[in-house]
Amino acid sequence: MTTSGNREVLLKVENLNANYGQIQALRNISFEVAKGEVAVILGANGAGKTTTLRSVCNMPVVSSSGSVTLDGKEINKSDTGDIVSRGVAHIPQGRGTFPELSVVDNLEVGGYVRKDSLDSDIDKYFEMFPRLAERKDQLAGSLSGGEQQMLAVARALMSRPELLLLDEPSLGLAPLIIEDLFKTFGALNKEEGVTMLLVEQNANLALGIAHHGYVLEAGEIVLQGPAEQLQNDSSIQDAYLGA
Ligand SMILES: Nc1ncnc2c1ncn2[C@@H]1O[C@H](COP(=O)(O)OP(=O)(O)OP(=O)(O)O)[C@@H](O)[C@H]1O
Ligand SMILES: [Mg+2]
Numbered sequence: 001m002t003t004s005g006n007r008e009v010l011l012k013v014e015n016l017n018a019n020y021g022q023i024q025a026l027r028n029i030s031f032e033v034a035k036g037e038v039a040v041i042l043g044a045n046g047a048g049k050t051t052t053l054r055s056v057c058n059m060p061v062v063s064s065s066g067s068v069t070l071d072g073k074e075i076n077k078s079d080t081g082d083i084v085s086r087g088v089a090h091i092p093q094g095r096g097t098f099p100e101l102s103v104v105d106n107l108e109v110g111g112y113v114r115k116d117s118l119d120s121d122i123d124k125y126f127e128m129f130p131r132l133a134e135r136k137d138q139l140a141g142s143l144s145g146g147e148q149q150m151l152a153v154a155r156a157l158m159s160r161p162e163l164l165l166l167d168e169p170s171l172g173l174a175p176l177i178i179e180d181l182f183k184t185f186g187a188l189n190k191e192e193g194v195t196m197l198l199v200e201q202n203a204n205l206a207l208g209i210a211h212h213g214y215v216l217e218a219g220e221i222v223l224q225g226p227a228e229q230l231q232n233d234s235s236i237q238d239a240y241l242g243a
Contacts (some may be wrong), residue, residue, distance in 0.1 A: 007034035009032045010070065010162065010195050011056065011070055015029075016028070018054075030221070035195055037196075037210075038186075039210060040213045040214070041197070041198070041215075042230075044201065047218060049216060050092075056090075057080050057083050070087070088163050089156035089163070089164050093168050102137050104136045107122050107155055109155070110158030125158070129184075131147055163196070166197070170200060182206075185209055213226075213227050
């Protein structure tokens, strides 16, 4: 187990480079996510946020090099499916549900890797997201954008992941729904100890629930620090907090 100070490191990424053919999308980035914490990667459109999460999961669309370890074990040579079964749940940007399945079937599929009964978790997430409970037999594809995002989160959590990767969960949602969703993320982290790597453009909300933050610009990490420090950083204020 790797430790950093007295924090236990769950995900450690070192000197990660990522390419789409000739296009280099990430240049030698390094970051880590401590167990039980929320780390956020902030960055503008095209900065490389989605590519970072794809590289962590070793998705075939991108070719990456560098070191990625989960709980001290190298995962960057593993297949995406193996990485998922080691406890990494990825909610891709703007997706993450099976549109042709009902809400409740989506949750069951999310828990397929588990052998125990799923009922108590399904009840738990219906309590957390009452809108989903009211629509449990509706097809996921016919839910609103916010409801689909809630379902994507609940579905990912059904596998009881070690690490939840969230790609811009606030995208396209109304401000009140975003606030609710982030409150839920904060509670999941604080009360259930879910470790998260969140990529976002919504710096204020993301830093509000994060412990540590990184700023990605054109494929490079240009700034990093504890979340409170970044919240007070004038360059972040100018670029992302609308100051
Ligand atoms: N499948 C792909 N093929 C080729 N280039 C890609 C592909 N996906 C992303 N890129 C390029 O890689 C760079 C980083 O893209 P990425 O999607 O990681 O950005 P992002 O930070 O997630 O942006 P956004 O906030 O718009 O989602 C961009 O220049 C993008 O055009
Ligand atoms: Mg993206």
